Amino acid sequence: MEEVTHVIDVLTRARYALEQEDTKQLRELSDKTIHSASVYQHTDYILVATIIYTLSKIVERKDKIGIKNWNNFIKGVSNLIVLAISSAQRNKHSQFIIFLTKIKHYMENISEDMKPLIEELLRKASINKASKVYEHGISLAKTTKLLGVNPWELSEYIGEKENPQIKLNKTIDAKERMRMAMDFFK
Amino acid sequence: MIKKVLILDAGPIINLSMNGLLEIFEKVYLSGITIVITNYVYQEVVDHPSHIPRFELGALRIKELVEKGVIKFATDIGLAQMEIESETQRWLKIANSSIKSDNHFIEIVSIAEISCIAVSSLLNKKRIENIIGIDERTTRVLFEKPENLRDLMASKLHRNITLYTKDLENTKQFRFIRSSELVFMAYKKKIIEINDKHALEALLYATKFKGCAISWEEIEQLKKM
Numbered sequence: 001m002e003e004v005t006h007v008i009d010v011l012t013r014a015r016y017a018l019e020q021e022d023t024k025q026l027r028e029l030s031d032k033t034i035h036s037a038s039v040y041q042h043t044d045y046i047l048v049a050t051i052i053y054t055l056s057k058i059v060e061r062k063d064k065i066g067i068k069n070w071n072n073f074i075k076g077v078s079n080l081i082v083l084a085i086s087s088a089q090r091n092k093h094s095q096f097i098i099f100l101t102k103i104k105h106y107m108e109n110i111s112e113d114m115k116p117l118i119e120e121l122l123r124k125a126s127i128n129k130a131s132k133v134y135e136h137g138i139s140l141a142k143t144t145k146l147l148g149v150n151p152w153e154l155s156e157y158i159g160e161k162e163n164p165q166i167k168l169n170k171t172i173d174a175k176e177r178m179r180m181a182m183d184f185f186k
Numbered sequence: 187m188i189k190k191v192l193i194l195d196a197g198p199i200i201n202l203s204m205n206g207l208l209e210i211f212e213k214v215y216l217s218g219i220t221i222v223i224t225n226y227v228y229q230e231v232v233d234h235p236s237h238i239p240r241f242e243l244g245a246l247r248i249k250e251l252v253e254k255g256v257i258k259f260a261t262d263i264g265l266a267q268m269e270i271e272s273e274t275q276r277w278l279k280i281a282n283s284s285i286k287s288d289n290h291f292i293e294i295v296s297i298a299e300i301s302c303i304a305v306s307s308l309l310n311k312k313r314i315e316n317i318i319g320i321d322e323r324t325t326r327v328l329f330e331k332p333e334n335l336r337d338l339m340a341s342k343l344h345r346n347i348t349l350y351t352k353d354l355e356n357t358k359q360f361r362f363i364r365s366s367e368l369v370f371m372a373y374k375k376k377i378i379e380i381n382d383k384h385a386l387e388a389l390l391y392a393t394k395f396k397g398c399a400i401s402w403e404e405i406e407q408l409k410k411m
Binding site for chain 2: 035141
């Protein structure tokens with residue numbers, strides 16, 4: 001129940017941030033959902049995180065993407081968020097998922113020309129969210145299964161990111177591990 | 187007669203493939219060490235990327251190594267599929283019942299990574315020397331120093347994390363190396379012949395940039411060895 005309340009809160013604030021075109025706030029809200037996504041691993045939390053992150057990227061590149069009827073686009077997404085929130089408040093879980101999926105499709109189908117671009121943004125958002133789930137301590141293969149991303153792509157992405165928790169990754173001394181390896185391959 | 191077995195998770199295979207260093211496996215094989223993977227790992231390194239244009243070539247080259255027998259399936263070295271499955275399920279249950287938050291066990295690892303642990307465990311019972319090659323951090327930390335994983339998750343999730351280590355007591359039997367140790371060994375044994383004083387650091391950086399969980403500090407230590 002606490003988790004549902006959290007998702008409702010995140011979506012409510014995301015709707016406001018979208019209308020304000022506040023990309024920083026959208027990104028932060030997306031990350032907040034990752035905590036729940038890592039612990040409970042519900043696909044809806046993951047979808048919420050991916051959608052909000054993609055919205056932040058669309059708003060950030062608004063001028064470059066050049067969506068016609070920008071106000072209508074924002075209004076359309078905002079209305080679907082309201083419907084998703086309402087479903088969550090009434091504990092209509094399957095309806096909640098339907099509205100989240102509708103938001104994703106609405107973004108993808110805003111225009112035929114932009115479909116590949118939006119699909120690419122959604123794909124990149126999934127990779128970004130996957131890297132966050134991995135940072136939270138979930139294994140790489142488990143993360144790829146949860147997010148539906150490719151381990152090859154995720155390995156490359158996390159390799160290029162600086163991990164602030166790297167000290168906790170260290171379990172035995174690097175020299176000791178190397179000696180063990182050299183001894184094995186002797 | 188099998189003497190030593192290198193059990194590979196997907197990470198080092200993907201890493202060396204993306205860095206154009208798959209020849210290391212051929213040389214390891216020629217040195218008499220048996221390299222094995224499980225069906226689950228094969229799916230990640232061959233089946234899935236075969237449908238993605240960007241990674242298709244890498245997948246095909248790995249498939250060829252398997253067809254040539256350089257990389258074998260664990261079942262090819264006398265382990266029964268059923269015993270691998272049963273041991274994998276046993277360790278999967280242990281691993282995914284080791285970290286608890288808000289009265290809820292967090293599923294931290296997947297079947298592919300744990301199947302490597304299962305193969306190692308079975309080989310240990312047969313007293314066959316083995317080592318696991320794994321690049322991702324979670325499995326390695328869980329089995330080598332689980333309290334670090336607890337601390338990492340607590341700091342990231344901002345929640346109390348409880349660690350259940352009762353069934354993780356016999357984990358010292360597992361030994362882990364990463365792509366970074368593989369390339370280091372290959373460099374020192376002149377398997378990789380790049381005649382430049384920066385070759386070793388370049389190799390170590392390359393593994394890091396393709397997902398190997400190694401810190402800059404560790405790289406600096408290795409450069410001095």
